[in-house]
Amino acid sequence: NAGVTQTPKFQVLKTGQSMTLQCAQDMNHEYMSWYRQDPGMGLRLIHYSVGAGITDQGEVPNGYNVSRSTTEDFPLRLLSAAPSQTSVYFCASSYHPYGQRGNIQYFGAGTRLSVL
Amino acid sequence: SQQGEEDPQALSIQEGENATMNCSYKTSINNLQWYRQNSGRGLVHLILIRSNEREKHSGRLRVTLDTSKKSSSLLITASRAADTASYFCATDFDQGAQKLVFGQGTRLTINP
Numbered sequence: 001n002a003g004v005t006q007t008p009k010f011q012v013l014k015t016g017q018s019m020t021l022q023c024a025q026d027m028n029h030e031y032m033s034w035y036r037q038d039p040g041m042g043l044r045l046i047h048y049s050v051g052a053g054i055t056d057q058g059e060v061p062n063g064y065n066v067s068r069s070t071t072e073d074f075p076l077r078l079l080s081a082a083p084s085q086t087s088v089y090f091c092a093s094s095y096h097p098y099g100q101r102g103n104i105q106y107f108g109a110g111t112r113l114s115v116l
Numbered sequence: 117s118q119q120g121e122e123d124p125q126a127l128s129i130q131e132g133e134n135a136t137m138n139c140s141y142k143t144s145i146n147n148l149q150w151y152r153q154n155s156g157r158g159l160v161h162l163i164l165i166r167s168n169e170r171e172k173h174s175g176r177l178r179v180t181l182d183t184s185k186k187s188s189s190l191l192i193t194a195s196r197a198a199d200t201a202s203y204f205c206a207t208d209f210d211q212g213a214q215k216l217v218f219g220q221g222t223r224l225t226i227n228p
Contacts, residue, residue, distance in 0.1 A: 004158075035218075042120075042204055042218035043159070058215065090158055102147045102166070103208055103216055107158030 002026050006091050006108035013081040013115045021076040021111050023091030031094040031103065032074040033058070034066065036087040037110075043090060049074055081115045088112050120205050120219035128225040135192040137222040139205030140185075148181055149206045149216070150190050159204065162190075195226045 007022045025032065033048035035058075045058030049068040063085060065077040074093075078085060092105040120141040129135055139148070147166045151159040165172045165181045165188065172179045178191040192199055202223050206216045 033216075040220065042220045045215055045217070048215065059217075092159075102149065102164050104149065104161050104164060105159075105216060107160070109158050110156075 004108035023074045025093040029093035034076045035090045086115045122219040122222045126223040137190045139188045145207045151204045153202045200226045
């Protein structure tokens, strides 16, 4: 049981390049989300999904796109990378977005992205 | 922003001592969670406390919640060097619990 798997672990881009950060989970979780973490700050929500075919914006969605064609995968696309997108990106999943168990999230190991 | 605020930002104590971290938030919540992050790793869930609970225990962890003050505390008793990490509180503000909002974290260092 791998949990939440993120690839790549590290990436360096030039300004204007595009790329996709991959996220996959094998726990059959309905809820998946993407966060970015910057020095001295907590995690900020970029986009999230409550199930296949359903996505919504978080706190900082500009410059990022997502799609959710399957329960397992939730890729994050950077359309035209900017230095301000240099950050550590975390993908997370949750079995119960609603109800008594609360939104307990399982995190991947992260992708460290540098945009030059 | 509805982000929670954590206090202190950094805490350094001797092994064996107790560590207390605090989290304040701004609006009503369904529940509050605490997560731990070791350097260079993802976050790991520690404990969840619901809005109708006042205290919860898990091993050496004790969490309290005061909804009237909109604050929570995480106590780690008998600290160990392996407890060195950053600790984050997270709250869900949305009725559907779809979004978690994380605090900025407390960096805890346990000195041997």
